[in-house]
Amino acid sequence: xxxxxxxxxxxxxxxxxxxxxxxxxxxxxxxxxxxxxxxxxxxxxxxxxxxxxxxxxxxxxxxxxxxxxxxxxxxxxxxxxxxxxxxxxxxxxxxxxxxxxxxxxxxxxxxxxxxxxxxxxxxxxxxxxxxxxxxxxxxxxxxxxxxxxxxxxxxxxxxxxxxxxxxxxx
Numbered sequence: 001x002x003x004x005x006x007x008x009x010x011x012x013x014x015x016x017x018x019x020x021x022x023x024x025x026x027x028x029x030x031x032x033x034x035x036x037x038x039x040x041x042x043x044x045x046x047x048x049x050x051x052x053x054x055x056x057x058x059x060x061x062x063x064x065x066x067x068x069x070x071x072x073x074x075x076x077x078x079x080x081x082x083x084x085x086x087x088x089x090x091x092x093x094x095x096x097x098x099x100x101x102x103x104x105x106x107x108x109x110x111x112x113x114x115x116x117x118x119x120x121x122x123x124x125x126x127x128x129x130x131x132x133x134x135x136x137x138x139x140x141x142x143x144x145x146x147x148x149x150x151x152x153x154x155x156x157x158x159x160x161x162x163x164x165x166x167x168x169x170x
Contacts, residue, residue: 037100037121038121038138041108042106042123043105043125047061047134048134048135049136049138050062051069051136054143054144055068055143055144055145056144056145057069057137057138057145057149058070058071059137060072060073060074060132060134060135061136071135072157073127073130073133073135074087074135074156074157074161075131075132076131076133077164080126080127080133081104081126083126083133083164084107084124084126084133086160086164087107087124090156091109091156094111094159096112096113097111097112105125106126107123107124108122108123108124109121109122109124110122113148118140118141118142119140119141120138120139120149120152121137121140122136122149122152123135123137135153135156137149137150137152137153
C-alpha cells in the first residue's frame with residue numbers, strides 16, 4: 001500500500017512538472033509565471049519607485065547604506081537622450097528582452113527568464129545634471145532572485161560602458 005501511494009505521488013509530481021514544461025514551451029508571451037507589472041512603474045517626482053523590502057530588486061536610488069538594494073547608476077558622457085538611445089541599443093541586443101516604453105528620459109524593459117518565463121521589470125531614468133542614468137530592476141514574482149537583477153544591471157553597465165568608450169570613473 002505504501003509503495004503504491006509513493007508511486008502515485010511521484011506520478012502526480014512528474015505530471016505537474018511535465019505540464020509546467022509544456023505550458024512554458026508552447027506559450028508565447030505571458031506564462032503563469034509572468035506576473036503583472038507593478039502599479040508604481042515610471043518616474044514620479046523625479047524618482048523611480050523605491051526598492052521593495054524583499055531581496056529580489058536593486059535600485060540606484062536606494063540609500064547607499066542599503067547594501068542589499070543599492071546599485072550604482074550608469075554614468076554617461078554628453079547628452080542624456082543620446083545616452084538613453086545608446087542604452088536602448090544595448091538592451092535590444094540582449095536575449096529575451098522587450099522594450100515596453102521609451103520616451104523622453106525614461107525607458108522600461110522586460111526581461112524574461114528562459115525556462116519558466118519569469119519577468120523582471122528594469123527601468124532607467126536619465127538625470128542629466130548628474131550625468132547618470134538611474135536604474136531599478138525588480139522581479140515581479142517571488143521573494144528571492146539569487147542575484148539575477150544585480151548581475152543583469154552589472155552586465156548592462158559593462159555593455160553600456162563599452163559602447164561609450166573608456167570606463168567613466170565616479
